[in-house]
Amino acid sequence: SSNKQQTMASRTPPHPVIIAGAGPCGLVAALTLKKSGIPFLIYERASSTKLCSNAGSGIDMAPTALQILEEKLGLSDGLDKAMRPYEYMDIADMDGGHVKTFRLKELNATLAGRGFGFASRSMLQHALLDALGLKDGDGNVIDDSEGVLRCGVTVTEYENKQNTDNGSEYKFVEVKLDNGTTVNGSALLACDGIHSRVRQCMYKEVPDHLSYCGQVCWWGKLNVTPGDEIDREVKRIAEERNMQDGNIAHMVFGTKDNPFSFFTCEVRKNMYTWLLTMEKKEAPLASSNESNDLTRRGGTTLDTGDKQRDITKLVANSNKLVKLFMEETPAEDFTHSGFFDRANLNLGYVDGLVALLGDAAHPQSPMMGQGANMAMVDGYVVATRLSSAFKKNGSTEHNNDHTLMSSNIHQALVDFDSKERRKENNVVIRKARKYGQWWCSRNGFVRWVLRTATKFMSGSMIFGEVLSGDKSNEQFLAAMNEDGL
Secondary structure (H helix, E strand, O other), X not given: OHHHHHHHHHHOOOOOEEEEOOOHHHHHHHHHHHHOOOOEEEEEOOOOOOOXXXXXXXXXXXXXXXXXXXXXXXXXXXXXXXXXXXXXXXXXXXXXXXXXXXXXXXXXXXXXXXOOEEEEHHHHXXXXXXXXXXXXXXXXXXXXXXXXXXEOOOEEEEEEEEEEEXXXXXXXXXXXXXXXXXXXXXXXXXXXXXXXXXXXXXXXXXXXXXXXXXEEXXXXXXXXXXXXXXXXXHHHHHHHOOOOOOOEEEEEEOOOOOOEEEEEEEEEOOEEEEEEEEEOOXXXXXXXXXXXXXXXXXXXXXXXXXXXXXXXXXXXXXXXXXXXXXXXXXXXXXXXXXXXXXXXXXXXXXXXXXXXXXXXXXXXXXXXXXXXXXXXXXXXXXXXXXXXXXXXXXXXXXXXXXXXXXXXXXXXXXXHOOHXXXXXXXXXXXXXXXXXXXXXXXXXXXXXXXXHHHHHOOHHHHHHHHHHOOHHHXXXXXXXXXXXX
16 A cells, blocks of 8 residues: 555656646646646736636637537536537628528538537636636636636746756756746646747747738627617528528628628627628737737727727728627727738747647637637647656656656657647648638639639538648547557
């Protein structure tokens, strides 16, 4: 019995896993570690009151991430609240014309599990926090300086180090925080987004700038009152296209007179999230009202004057549904930003005991709908590999388990950073760039081709192309399973 206790103690990591960022990626990693009994600490730059604030950010949910959330992490009830399936996709144009209605209800039913749908980022974060036990009885996020989630604190730098413990050398990572303190970790998972401070530290000696994709967007949310003009217009379209029995996503193509595009869908009863995009050669400049709210994701908020100047005039003669959404959404519920990815797609995701995940590793335009899916799959796969590394037997005879453990941790991160994963990720990133250029193009011929192709495209073709972006995630998870994890 004493030998068993000694062996179990030797498998306990000398330091917790440090997670930078409490978005879906970081929370999935944390929940995966928790289910394996691996200690962790999450540092999140946003305050606890703003962590899950709903600024209208939504997530296209693809099958691999849904399989992980529902089957591996037990989030079925949370997904019931956070997500709605794609059942109809109605395509119109900015001049008010109808292009095509895709009836996806039957197709979605052929996919495993929940199929394909759209989730509120805020509600998904709440579901993950609930599963982690990080919400109190009043539904507030538990932010405790002695707990596993510590909000209002940013991971700024790190250094891979080596130490000697009872004659046994082992490696760890020293993590610096913006409050002037440091914390040691057995590994550092950077889930801190496109402006990752961890990535800046990792590649401070290497050119690694963001690359502007050529499009800007405004996004937000709108609570629709039953019976008001927007509600009547949505119901009119549903009745006219025979879509009354399902959840509808509305897409609107740009035209010569209105060269911008629009997307919206209902994420819960009477709450819609929406996105307005347009081509712009110059990247948006940093603004004095840039938000530090995680859900704003580095975008800028609008005031009434900004909205009048940038939006109201822009959509004055556009599609009625688009015009109503823009008019009725309060200025404070708008976020303005540009689409960016990385110029250098050849850099790795791991340095010693430090791994980049999600947008910290592979930021991308949202035009393939895969950014958050890849991030959550990253979180699950790296945490599963780490959990296995922590649990591998080591020899207690020479008291070198921590030495072996740090070696196993490093190998787990090396296996996570596979060339195949990076290659497939880059395919999706380049596709997203291309689709953004097509979707927002001011070129009349490109718009005609897009509209014509859409008219003759089947629902299964739409599904197939959208789900092609999930191939990287599916293969990444399969590779981990083939390793017996």
